């Protein structure tokens with residue numbers, strides 16, 4: 439705060455010294471933060487957001503990591519930054535990619551024919567392989583509810599005949615171990631059913647293998663289906679099923695986009711980041727086309743205006759945030775100790791245009807030392823505009839500042855709310871509808887440009903531009 443005032447005084451004095459004839463009433467010339475704020479307009483940010491939406495529309499409705507919609511977003515951002523004079527690097531990394539191309543099937547074919555219902559009775563586990571088989575069921579050391587290590591040892595499969603479907607109970611070891619053992623023993627498919635104790639009876643809906651690499655269909659079934667198959671097998675001397683799954687389960691390459699200029703001291707570098715990927719369910723315009731478009735426009739306007747702060751400013755567009763902060767984590771893990779030391783600030787912008795918005799500034803006290811100063815730059819700025827804010831740590835560990843904080847880099851950022859419901863208190867502070875979600879389209883197909891609140895975007899982008907310049911300028 440004191441430094442900021444000293445800086446403004448200096449600007450004023452130099453102006454007076456250069457232009458003594460102008461008189462004392464003359465306003466001081468605008469500083470860089472002010473010039474940047476007025477150059478970064480909501481209309482220009484919305485232009486980028488519209489482009490992201492068009493990209494999603496042309497690519498199956500989303501911009502998720504590992505899809506053509508994401509790759510096209512990378513091309514757009516990289517091109518814009520190159521045109522603006524940045525050194526741009528597109529940095530690839532690998533992600534596990536999984537997609538179901540058709541609904542999975544599980545049907546009894548003997549001793550009688552009966553289909554089970556996908557969703558209700560069973561579903562494919564994430565990272566299931568593909569295939570379609572009709573084969574006898576082989577129960578594998580099923581044990582009892584609460585006491586089963588079914589399929590956890592290779593010796594469990596000694597009665598399995600090659601090509602049979604291994605039927606296993608959940609429990610004792612990861613799904614991955616059971617499935618690898620079954621595949622090695624020659625099973626043509628796997629059905630793992632819920633284990634039966636403590637209300638574990640449903641179809642393992644969220645069940646997931648750790649990674650791609652399994653070559654056979656893997657079905658997670660309810661306790662009832664598992665018990666049905668086990669009983670039929672014991673009573674009738676054998677049951678047979680049809681199992682089918684059609685999936686893409688593979689490692690794919692995706693990328694971060696990192697841009698900087700040669701100017702500015704590396705010591706205390708300000709990294710400004712936003713994730714560029716969406717979820718698979720929609721185009722991801724508030725989450726996080728809003729943050730991406732905002733920092734892209736800040737970057738463009740900085741070169742256009744010739745704003746060159748003392749410290750280096752680096753813009754980062756992260757890939758694969760939505761599947762577990764993969765891009766930012768890979769970037770931070772790739773930094774040497776010296777490179778970590780050089781970064782003085784990481785600013786994160788994830789969701790800046792929520793329709794029923796709140797003004798949340800990341801709580802500096804929940805970040806590493808130095809984060810308090812970043813919080814203060816934001817809160818001082820909003821105070822100067824008479825805009826209410828709240829400090830908040832909702833996003834702690836849930837967005838790309840997490841990996842930076844873990845290495846002790848001071849972090850800060852802005853956030854206008856996602857799945858939470860607006861409280862009466864928030865409504866009194868920020869306006870909008872109490873009792874309604876901050877963003878009713880969060881992670882849905884309706885997260886389009888229509889979903890953005892231009893006022894939120896305007897206020898947040900000004901604050902983001904301001905903090906970038908102020909933090910890159912100060913000691």
Ligand SMILES: [Zn+2]
Pocket residue numbers: 713725726759788789
């Ligand atoms: Zn997000």
